[in-house]
Amino acid sequence: MSELGNTADVAVRLPAMRVAYDGTLDESDLAPSWVEQLQTWLDEALAGGVAEPNAMVLATADANGLPSSRTVLCKGLDDRGIVFYTNYTSAKSHDLSVTRYASVTFPWYPLQRQVHVRGEVEKVDPAETAEYWATRPRGSQLGAWASPQSQVVTSRRELDTALSAVERRFRDVERIPVPPHWGGWRIRPDVVEFWQGRQDRLHDRLRYVCTEDGWRIQRVAP
Structure with missing residues (x-):
């Protein structure tokens, strides 16, 4: 009965659970490029004491469109994209090999922020993988x-x-060699969205969108 009671109590409280956000994000606040903006927010997440600020939720889909998500660590960031490393025989790698597309989300709850990145994927060059492997x-x-x-x-x-x-x-x-079944994936973004929690759930969502004419910034309704 006690376990059932605890479960019911949680169910009752869930609708009332909410946090009041108070941040703002304006177009004038953004850096010239998505990679500069993401690096700035990563630095601020680290300075703000966020645990593992490079942790990101990776979403993939298999050949039948069935989605999966899991947390991985960002281990590379430059204007080419975002890099994480994994086993190439894993479920996520099988998904990426089929669809060649992925998304990740950095959830920085203490800062009332998140960043969403999506785009095509490619395997990281073996030399770059070996360079990272040596640091593990x-x-x-x-x-x-x-x-x-x-x-x-x-x-x-x-x-x-x-x-x-x-x-x-x-x-x-x-020096242990890199396993032949192990390496990096790079997400080459076509959309990078910066989300800042704001009062009354009217959050700020600003996107860098890759177009034929270069990157454009769009505001999206929350």
Whole structure:
């Protein structure tokens, strides 16, 4: 009864849960380019104490149009796009290989902000992947070799056994190589939207939109 009561209590409270936003975002506030604006907001999220400010929710769809989302980490940002790294045999990579399109959202709740990016995807050049790989902790490198990402495993013990085997394999190797099944994806944006929470839910939404004549800024109703 207590568990049911707690569940019912949460259900009752959900409609009343809300936060009053008080920010503003004007066209005159924006940097000349989306990448400069995103870098500025990333810096402000870091300075504001946001946990993992480079965390972003990646949305993909499979060949049948079924969507999936998960959190990944942005590990590259320049005028070419946004980069994250993963296993190329993972579910997300299968989706991206089929549709060649993705979106990500940076959710910075403490700052009442989010940034949404969508566009075509491409694999990161192996040399660029290797450069990033060299910065990863050894444990993360071993984990990338050990994990059959997105595949069903029988138990946690199976993963631990695989990791132990990889640790033995590379015990005397100083520089662990990049797995052939691992690398980066770059999202090349055609739309980048900056969202700022505002009073009365009339939020500010400003978009950089790629057109044949270059990037344009649009205001979108909340």
